[in-house]
Amino acid sequence: MTSATATLASPVRPVSRVRGTTLAALGMACVGSSVAVSATIVDAPLFTLQAVRYAIAALILLVTFRLTGRRVPRPRGTEWLWLAAVSVTGLVIFNVAVVRGVDHAEPAVIGVAVAAVPVLLAIVPALVRRRRPPVLLAVGALVVTAGAVLVQGTGRTDAAGVGYAMLALACEAGFTLCALPVLLRLGPAGVSFHSVWMAAAGLAVLGIGTEGARAAGELDLSDAVAALWLAVVVTAVAFLLWYAAVGAIGAGRAGLFTGVVPITAAVGGVALGGEIPGPLVWLGTGVVAAGVALGLRAAADEGA
Template sequence: MTTRTPWATDSGRPAATPARSARPWTGPWYAGLGMALVGSQVAVSGLLADAPLFAVQALRYTLAAATLVLVLRLTRQTVPRPRGREWAWLVGVALSGLVLFNVGVVRGVAHAEPAVIGVAVAAVPILLALLGPLLGGTRPAPLVVVAAVVVTLGAALVTGGGRTDAAGLGYALLTLLCEAGFTLLAVPVLRRLGPHGVSLHAVWIAAAALWVLSLTTEGPGAVLTLRPEHLPAVAHLALGVTVVAFLLWYTAVGRIGPGRAGLFTGVVPVASAVGGVLLGGPVPGPVVWAGVAVVVLGVVLGMRTRSGPDALATTNLGQPAPPRTGIQLPGG
């Protein structure tokens, strides 16, 4: 006897999920909170500097995938089975935003100061403001593009400049493209799969790829070298920075569109700077605070636009979807 999981109802169709909230402030709030959690990764990652990179990330995404499955079971939500080209988009999200992004950051800081990588990532709002609407079949909203430039300038002030070489610039470009890919490659599948579906499939695909990388480059025993003090940091990366932040982010993208949601990536360096102070680091100088003010100005400017020209065609995201085949797991 098999037991159906939250992925399918007895009729073979996914169960209806609650209707999307009509409160307009939830999209910006989710985007800002999600990116603030991502910004906390900087401080936490410092505790993992001597840990094997791929083993840590593989363990992180494995724990995140298991947590998402548990959440789906407990809340009786459904995740449709990806089909056809959707697998390619999901693999793109996983390999770009979750695997190659981490490789680019770690390898990049060996050739460039961390600020250089940070400035590259700070340019993500511009890419999302330009390319996000195009993926939805609409034109970029001029005010959102202007706001994205303002946010990027502010984030660059917060992050600062730095020295680099040619390889460092290449890794900086890689991190920029991968960070943008994390959002843009999810756009074609977000409406049908929803935030839970995109998050779950992306993290288990990334976990599988990272386990392969860890086994082949770090050895089978790499994960066993983790010390007890590493585990809380891994748990925070898995639960806070991955599960919660991913769900908040993809929900926000579905509600306000990738262009306007992208403005909130400027929150990442701000949250990193504030988090450093809370953890006992030095208080940033006037240039950093000026950058924070510019980021806030850019976000406020961009959010003054209406969702029409920028939003994804996801106005019924979270509404009951058309019939489709649900995923069924053995056991129960």
Template sequence: MTTEALPRPDTPDTPAAGSGSHRGILLGIVFAAAGMVCVGSSVAVSAAITDAPLFTLQTVRYALAALLLLVVARVTGWQVPRPRGREWLWLAGVATAGLVLFNIGVVRGVAHAEPAVIGVAVAAVPMLLAVVPAIATRTLPARAVIVGAMVVTAGAVLVEGFGRTDAAGVGYALLVLVCEAGFTLLAVPVLPRLGAFGVSFHSVWMATAGMAVIGVATEGPAAVTTLDAVDLLAALHLAAVVTTLAFLLWFTAVRRLGSGRAGLLTGVVPVAAAGLGVPLHGIVPGPMVWLGTAVVALGLVIGLQEPPSRRVGTRRLGMFRRSVSRAGS
């Protein structure tokens, strides 16, 4: 992807400015889908680092991602906006919920539940991203988005399947669900001024600090010396593809589409993970995966229909931003 294809992350691109055209909406969909394919690739990589000190490796990952973002800024001339006032709190929320607590929920959750249970929790994110802004603004959510979110969630559940769990596993799955939704919703108030680049960079370096503290406390400062070449290559992939590229694509898409419509594209993650399993592991998806993929596609067709009034969508997004801003004051 060239720099011309990806919008400058520091340039305002709210629905009122960038997604009012059919081309802007289409680009938003493409960016969101591409970002979720990047996230789906983490499944294959994660299988190679199960024995590594997790929090230490995540610290390396986010530190590398922060450095990569700075390199991109230097090469392209993009500015790194400095947060102001309450923006620091929103960014800390993105880093804490969407990155630190999310990873803790996944790691601790798989000790009590099969991975499919955690996957199903993530699959329910489109519903939260569609409903929460509507509740915050006291408006009715777009019917197509709600129906599409329900269908996408059902399709993602079919792809992931169900698994065994205990009470703690259910709790961790709910934590993962809330944190994954928070990753997007907490970024909405600061995206207009900081842009995809600013939100990505500041949330990533904050997550680096948080993961470093947890890693030193639980795994010890010497844990970094136990990382081998495979671990470091995995960290580099997670930093470059799953963090740097995916974050820029995703936050750009959220600015173009709004959180509700962009959230529908999270259903691409399990589908991408299943598809990547064919060339990487020789695992051909079964009938339920194919059925789930078709259902996800149907949900996207339903939910991504162009709304009858673009102004309504823009007004709702603006109301949501003002509502969450007041909540943080």
């Protein structure tokens, strides 16, 4: 049994379940704030800003290791490939999809696409193990996605916006699934640190090649504030919370909480001057909560 399979298949103790669900909800709340923030940086040099963001996040994670007296775990062999996959899909391409996507579609469209991740995370790990996906867990994931659609609505978009939304969906799922083979040995902090510095290096090269070596000088104060928020809250904090949750309760259960993303995105939109959520948002929030409850209950009953 591989480390990834062991993580997915092992039973979850009640204490771990409570801790894991709390961490997953908090982590996805942090990620949800990125949708609204990304709408403020569509005119900034994308690769350069994201490189700065991930460099700051890597520094924060490195300092965390030092302050806690822990050594940075060193990847071995194919672990480097899995970490590179996490970095490329979940960090580099995902953020390009989100930032470019909100230039073609309302944040709602991107948020709804990301909220469909629970379905993939409920089904794919079981298929990898050549097992039938837990039916009620999959149903709970579908309910979460339906609630997310109610929260965000369909929104304005064009063909490019739909394409970016689907790309964001695939990359968000890859962010979790590609980490499973290395999460048990490297731990949440190790996976987060290595994937983040890889993303910073790759984006710096892309930034210099496409935007020029002086692109960092084009970042204004609002860009810097956005980069700092993305680095601290959406990257360093959210990554540690999310990978700890996946390690505690598994990808399928943790995936249910991606339904928190569009809710947080809607709240973030209000904070940045948007409209107050209407009745459908509150209805969708209730549906998301019901889907999460159903999925978690099903997982406990079926030993998923």
